[in-house]
Every structure is written in structure tokens, then in C-alpha cells.
Amino acid sequence: MKVQVCIIGGGPSGLLLSQLLHLQGIDTIVLEKYSRDHVLARIRAGVLEHGFAKLMREAQCGERMDREGEIHHGIHISHDGVMDRIDLSKYSGGSSVIVYGQTELTRDLYEARDKLGGKVIHNAADVTPCDVKSDRPYVTYRDGDKVIRVDCEYVIGADGFHGVSRKSIPKDVLREYERVYPFGWLGVLSRTKPVSAELIYAKHERGFALCSLRSQVLSRYYIQVPLSDTPEGWSDDAFWGELKHRLPGEVAAKLITGPSIEKSIAPLRSFVAEPMRYGRLLLAGDAAHIVPPTGARGLNSAASDIYYLYHAMVDHYKKGDDAGLDGYSNRALARVWKAQRFSWWMTMLLHRFPDNIPYDNKLQDTDLAYLFSSEAALRSFAENYVGLPF
Numbered sequence: 001m002k003v004q005v006c007i008i009g010g011g012p013s014g015l016l017l018s019q020l021l022h023l024q025g026i027d028t029i030v031l032e033k034y035s036r037d038h039v040l041a042r043i044r045a046g047v048l049e050h051g052f053a054k055l056m057r058e059a060q061c062g063e064r065m066d067r068e069g070e071i072h073h074g075i076h077i078s079h080d081g082v083m084d085r086i087d088l089s090k091y092s093g094g095s096s097v098i099v100y101g102q103t104e105l106t107r108d109l110y111e112a113r114d115k116l117g118g119k120v121i122h123n124a125a126d127v128t129p130c131d132v133k134s135d136r137p138y139v140t141y142r143d144g145d146k147v148i149r150v151d152c153e154y155v156i157g158a159d160g161f162h163g164v165s166r167k168s169i170p171k172d173v174l175r176e177y178e179r180v181y182p183f184g185w186l187g188v189l190s191r192t193k194p195v196s197a198e199l200i201y202a203k204h205e206r207g208f209a210l211c212s213l214r215s216q217v218l219s220r221y222y223i224q225v226p227l228s229d230t231p232e233g234w235s236d237d238a239f240w241g242e243l244k245h246r247l248p249g250e251v252a253a254k255l256i257t258g259p260s261i262e263k264s265i266a267p268l269r270s271f272v273a274e275p276m277r278y279g280r281l282l283l284a285g286d287a288a289h290i291v292p293p294t295g296a297r298g299l300n301s302a303a304s305d306i307y308y309l310y311h312a313m314v315d316h317y318k319k320g321d322d323a324g325l326d327g328y329s330n331r332a333l334a335r336v337w338k339a340q341r342f343s344w345w346m347t348m349l350l351h352r353f354p355d356n357i358p359y360d361n362k363l364q365d366t367d368l369a370y371l372f373s374s375e376a377a378l379r380s381f382a383e384n385y386v387g388l389p390f
């Protein structure tokens with residue numbers, strides 16, 4: 001089989017890129033290791049930047065997002081028993097974010113790919129990028145006993161942190177930067193009315209908590225937990241009790257609880273691999289970088305990679321201009337690092353760090369007090385939270 005672009009990974013990044021390229025007449029195939037049901041069972045974050053939303057519309061996938069997604073003009077940060085609101089629109093020059101779950105977005109992308117007859121192969125086993133340093137790269141995968149070879153011009157590695165793409169870049173080429181945080185987030189999804197119309201990030205001496213939502217009938221809550229905890233060790237009652245402890249009294253009193261329909265623990269990690277291009281292999285999204293979820297940057301960081309890749313590919317195929325491809329790694333990384341900085345900073349600001357000395361805790365309190373006392377700091381927060389320009 002021969003295509004122009006072989007995309008490894010059928011998550012939102014890979015699907016969005018294949019859809020955008022298809023609409024420009026560029027032939028792609030998406031190879032996904034897991035089944036569609038498995039991909040759609042993953043519960044991920046749900047805060048989109050407008051830059052991402054625009055790309056979804058350009059891919060002709062924005063209809064349901066625009067209908068069902070909620071525009072949020074602000075967020076709350078609770079600390080020391082009080083709630084402070086950050087007016088994102090006011091401090092970002094009129095911007096906002098869209099609350100729409102990654103799972104729904106992925107569903108829309110699959111539907112759009114199906115409608116156009118896009119090639120999306122599920123359960124592709126042993127996917128292997130080959131000869132990516134040559135002009136004729138190819139990718140092999142296994143379908144049962146059959147090994148299938150896909151010849152292509154470019155390989156996109158959009159297969160996540162654990163994927164094969166980044167691992168196929170030689171160790172002496174790749175530089176990896178990583179920070180692992182000494183805790184995780186225990187997340188619960190429940191079919192209950194959200195406690196607040198806007199997100200609440202809660203700093204508390206017992207640990208961080210977050211009240212988020214997917215819709216007016218579906219809530220998503222998180223609490224910071226030690227890495228040694230397991231979801232099975234947390235009954236629903238224990239979760240709701242701990243969440244209430246960490247919220248201001250008037251919020252806790254309003255919290256509607258219910259059975260969890262999903263419960264999982266995600267460790268927090270910051271990670272960047274450089275460069276994001278090796279020969280004809282280009283990395284995108286979690287394959288190259290991970291953020292802790294605190295700043296809601298993960299999916300949005302992937303979207304900027306896709307934006308740069310999409311334009312680079314179109315310039316290459318339509319204009320014979322390779323500047324975008326040649327500059328892809330540097331350009332993508334410049335924005336990736338800014339998202340890393342913001343996610344790291346928000347994580348440091350709001351969590352309880354078991355090894356902190358009293359001095360560190362004082363600085364943390366001061367950082368928060370400064371944020372709410374300075375218009376410059378609020379502007380900086382808002383422009384990062386709604387997403388820096390591509």
C-alpha cells in the first residue's frame with residue numbers, strides 16, 4: 001500500500017491531521033494499535049482553546065462542538081476558605097475557553113473520517129516505522145498473521161507517550177527533559193449536576209482538588225492523592241468526603257454526589273523530547289511532550305503541533321515549499337515549552353508538596369496572593385489559560 005502521509009496513532013491529533021490533509025487532497029492512513037471502543041473509553045480533559053476549535057471547524061468537525069460545548073469566560077481558584085474568580089475574557093482581551101470533552105471530540109473526528117472514507121486501521125499490531133532517515137520511509141504493521149507494508153513520504157508519530165514513534169529515534173539524537181511529581185490525580189466522573197457553572201481549582205492543606213464538568217448533567221472531579229493510592233482503595237463515599245474537605249464550605253454544601261461512572265488515577269508528569277523531527281518522521285502531541293493536567297494544556301499543546309504540521313504539509317505538497325517542515329521542530333517546541341512552563345507553574349502553585357519546607361509554603365502563598373493583587377499577573381494567567389497564539 002502507498003500513501004503520502006502515514007499517521008501512527010488514532011487519537012485526536014492523528015485523526016485531526018488526517019482529516020485536514022484529506023480535505024486538501026493529501027492522501028493519509030491512520031494506524032491505531034487499539035480498537036475504536038478502547039480509544040473512545042478513555043476519559044481525558046475537556047477544555048479547548050479557540051485556536052483548537054477553529055482547527056476543528058476547518059476540518060469540518062466543529063458542528064457538535066459548537067452546539068454542545070460551553071463557552072467559559074472565567075475560572076475560580078479557592079484557597080484558605082475563599083473563592084477568587086479570574087475573569088478570563090477581561091484579562092485576555094475578550095477570549096475564553098470551550099468546555100467539550102476530548103472523548104466527544106474524538107468521536108466527532110472518527111465520524112468525519114468515516115464520512116469521507118478516510119483510511120483508519122484499528123488493532124494494527126506491531127506498528128514499526130522504518131527507514132525514516134531515507135527518502136522512502138515505510139511503516140509495517142501486523143493484521144493477524146499478515147504483515148502489511150505502507151510506503152509513504154512522511155511518517156507522523158502521534159501515538160502518545162508510550163508509542164513506538166519516539167522510541168524509534170536513536171538515543172544519541174533524542175534529548176529528553178522530564179519532571180515527575182510526587183502525587184497523582186484521582187478522577188471521578190459522575191452523572192450529577194456540576195457544583196459550579198465554572199471550573200474551581202482548589203488549593204488546600206490536605207491537597208489540591210478540581211471541580212470540572214463535561215455538561216450540565218455530567219461532572220468531573222479530581223483530588224490530589226499519593227502515588228501509592230489505587231482507585232480500588234477509594235470508595236465513592238471516601239472520595240466525596242475528601243473532595244468536600246478541600247472545598248470552601250459553601251461549595252461543599254452544594255455538592256451533589258452520586259455513583260462514579262469512571263474512577264482512575266493519573267500520575268503527574270512534565271516531559272519534552274527534542275527534536276520533534278528525525279528525517280521524515282515528525283512527532284506530534286503526547287508522543288513528544290506531556291504536561292500535568294493542572295493548566296488544561298495537554299490536548300491544546302497537541303493542537304498547536306497539528307496546526308504547524310498541517311500548514312507545513314500543505315506548503316510542501318501544494319507549493320513545493322519545505323520551510324515549514326524544516327522549521328517544524330523549533331517552531332512547535334517554542335510553543336510546547338510555554339505550555340510546559342504554565343502547567344508546571346500552576347501545578348507548583350496549587351498542590352501540596354510532601355517535601356516542602358515552610359519557606360516553600362510561604363512562597364506558594366505569596367505567589368497566589370501576588371496573582372490576585374496584580375493586573376499584570378492576571379493578564380499573564382489569562383493569556384496562558386486561553387492559549388497563546390499559534
Ligand code: PHB
Binds near residue numbers: 046213296
Ligand atoms: C477536566 O475536565 O478533566 C479538566 C479540566 C481542567 C483541567 C484538567 C482537567 O485543568
